[in-house]
Amino acid sequence: MTYCVGIKVNDGLVFASDSRTNAGVDLVSTFRKMFVFDRPGDRMFALLTTGNLSVTQSVVSILSQQFESGGGMHDLMAAGSMFDAACIVGNVMREVQDRDGPAIRTAGVDSNALVIFGGQVRGDRARLYQIYTPGNFVEATAETPYFQNGEVKYGKPVLDRVIGPETSLMDAAKCALISIDSTMRSNMTVGPPIDMLLYRTDALAIGHRASLEADDPYFSALSEKWSESLNRAFLSVEDPDWPI
Amino acid sequence: MTYCVGIKVNDGLVFASDSRTNAGVDLVSTFRKMFVFDRPGDRMFALLTTGNLSVTQSVVSILSQQFESGGGMHDLMAAGSMFDAACIVGNVMREVQDRDGPAIRTAGVDSNALVIFGGQVRGDRARLYQIYTPGNFVEATAETPYFQNGEVKYGKPVLDRVIGPETSLMDAAKCALISIDSTMRSNMTVGPPIDMLLYRTDALAIGHRASLEADDPYFSALSEKWSESLNRAFLSVEDPDWPI
Numbered sequence: 001m002t003y004c005v006g007i008k009v010n011d012g013l014v015f016a017s018d019s020r021t022n023a024g025v026d027l028v029s030t031f032r033k034m035f036v037f038d039r040p041g042d043r044m045f046a047l048l049t050t051g052n053l054s055v056t057q058s059v060v061s062i063l064s065q066q067f068e069s070g071g072g073m074h075d076l077m078a079a080g081s082m083f084d085a086a087c088i089v090g091n092v093m094r095e096v097q098d099r100d101g102p103a104i105r106t107a108g109v110d111s112n113a114l115v116i117f118g119g120q121v122r123g124d125r126a127r128l129y130q131i132y133t134p135g136n137f138v139e140a141t142a143e144t145p146y147f148q149n150g151e152v153k154y155g156k157p158v159l160d161r162v163i164g165p166e167t168s169l170m171d172a173a174k175c176a177l178i179s180i181d182s183t184m185r186s187n188m189t190v191g192p193p194i195d196m197l198l199y200r201t202d203a204l205a206i207g208h209r210a211s212l213e214a215d216d217p218y219f220s221a222l223s224e225k226w227s228e229s230l231n232r233a234f235l236s237v238e239d240p241d242w243p244i
Numbered sequence: 245m246t247y248c249v250g251i252k253v254n255d256g257l258v259f260a261s262d263s264r265t266n267a268g269v270d271l272v273s274t275f276r277k278m279f280v281f282d283r284p285g286d287r288m289f290a291l292l293t294t295g296n297l298s299v300t301q302s303v304v305s306i307l308s309q310q311f312e313s314g315g316g317m318h319d320l321m322a323a324g325s326m327f328d329a330a331c332i333v334g335n336v337m338r339e340v341q342d343r344d345g346p347a348i349r350t351a352g353v354d355s356n357a358l359v360i361f362g363g364q365v366r367g368d369r370a371r372l373y374q375i376y377t378p379g380n381f382v383e384a385t386a387e388t389p390y391f392q393n394g395e396v397k398y399g400k401p402v403l404d405r406v407i408g409p410e411t412s413l414m415d416a417a418k419c420a421l422i423s424i425d426s427t428m429r430s431n432m433t434v435g436p437p438i439d440m441l442l443y444r445t446d447a448l449a450i451g452h453r454a455s456l457e458a459d460d461p462y463f464s465a466l467s468e469k470w471s472e473s474l475n476r477a478f479l480s481v482e483d484p485d486w487p488i
Contacts, residue, residue, distance in 0.1 A: 153397030157426045161471055162478055170483045178481070182401045198488050208486040218484050227405055229477030234406055237422070237469045239414045240462050242452040244442050 002150035003183045003190045004048035005176050006116035008128040008140045011169040013118045013199040015046045016176040020191035034195040035060050037067050040205035043121045046197050050149040051113030058096045082127035086137050089117050094135030114149045126201045154186045155179030181223045246394035247427045247434045248292035249420050250360035252372040252384045255413035257362045257443040259290045260420040264435035278439040279304050281311050281320050284449035287365045290441050294393040295357030302340045326371035330381050333361050338379030358393045370445045398430045399423030425467045
């Protein structure tokens with residue numbers, strides 16, 4: 001399994017993903033799921049991929065080749081807006097699914113894949129999308145300011161309680177880390193290193209990028225402090241006065 | 245969907261369940277999922293049922309009939325230990341699955357069902373079991389002191405962080421309520437009233453039983469306080485000092 005989360009706040013975008021890929025608990029591998037394409041001052045795109053790894057690697061390879069060489073049908077460099085860019089990623093997903101999907105499914109394997117895709121193109125707003133297996137996509141809104149993929153449920157309550165459009169970029173980053181920490185604690189198929197990317201609205205360049213190992217000082221401190229604070233929060237809730 | 249949790253601590257047992265039964269979001273019904281059989285001073289059993297409602301209702305009806313009339317093959321009154329009692333519940337599950345399962349599955353419906361079963365019989369310890377569709381079961385231990393069924397993931401992190409054998413009975417009850425509150429907040433298919441049962445070790449009688457509506461003063465206060473405390477816990481975690 002895996003866990004990825006993308007958050008859109010007014011201040012910018014946060015992308016976070018674990019690096020655990022597994023086919024059963026006895027075959028655990030580490031693959032990065034975060035990919036970035038940028039031309040500072042003009043555009044910045046980040047992708048968080050989940051699902052069939054051969055599919056997502058193909059999607060990223062096609063985007064990457066054309067981003068570097070330019071001029072193809074799927075060139076993110078040519079996108080005039082984030083919507084156009086999301087269409088490009090969706091089209092590549094559809095192309096890979098058309099090419100490999102039937103054979104993958106004939107082999108009894110799931111070809112589904114998902115991409116959280118966000119960024120900003122000069123002249124457009126910072127935007128965040130969830131792109132599905134068929135290549136269609138939805139955009140994050142003020143009411144639904146985040147997307148999660150993979151093992152999403154353990155880390156959802158903290159996002160639901162904390163994240164809104166006014167949340168600061170640092171708080172959104174902290175919340176993403178707590179969401180991942182909660183998931184790792186309850187599910188062994190999600191694991192470090194944690195890739196993080198912060199993007200500040202209108203920067204048109206990567207903000208901060210980090211890869212946090214399990215023993216990263218900030219991540220360990222956050223994990224411990226959150227656990228303590230949660231236990232303190234628990235104690236601060238009054239006991240029921242039930243007779244027993 | 246549904247959500248049930250049974251917790252075993254040294255002080256006793258906590259049972260909690262929501263009452264939402266649905267077949268799609270456009271057909272929502274309320275059915276109780278908690279059933280109790282007791283003879284004060286001698287034995288107390290509680291069941292939390294999830295899964296196919298026709299199956300679980302049959303299981304409870306058979307247990308109930310024989311508990312009241314006595315003398316049948318599935319008489320919980322005749323159980324000499326909690327292990328014997330769990331065998332009886334498992335046997336009834338197997339009998340109902342043998343009787344109805346094939347026809348249910350032929351109709352394309354899932355016949356799976358789960359029962360969290362716990363209590364105490366005089367002369368034995370208080371014990372907690374998870375009983376599966378085939379009638380087999382596992383017992384809660386010091387390392388795994390709780391069982392959840394239904395929509396389990398949202399409410400698992402708080403259980404993982406708070407519950408251990410030394411947790412007091414009231415804290416275990418509070419934690420069960422917070423676990424249910426977290427689940428209701430993130431998933432609309434889990435809803436009130438919340439049935440709660442507390443059992444104190446060696447009491448051999450029901451401790452406290454409550455059915456909490458959404459507007460129950462304690463449950464509302466707990467929900468609000470937990471939300472506040474969680475946000476305060478969030479703020480107490482230091483921001484990363486990432487340059488951005």
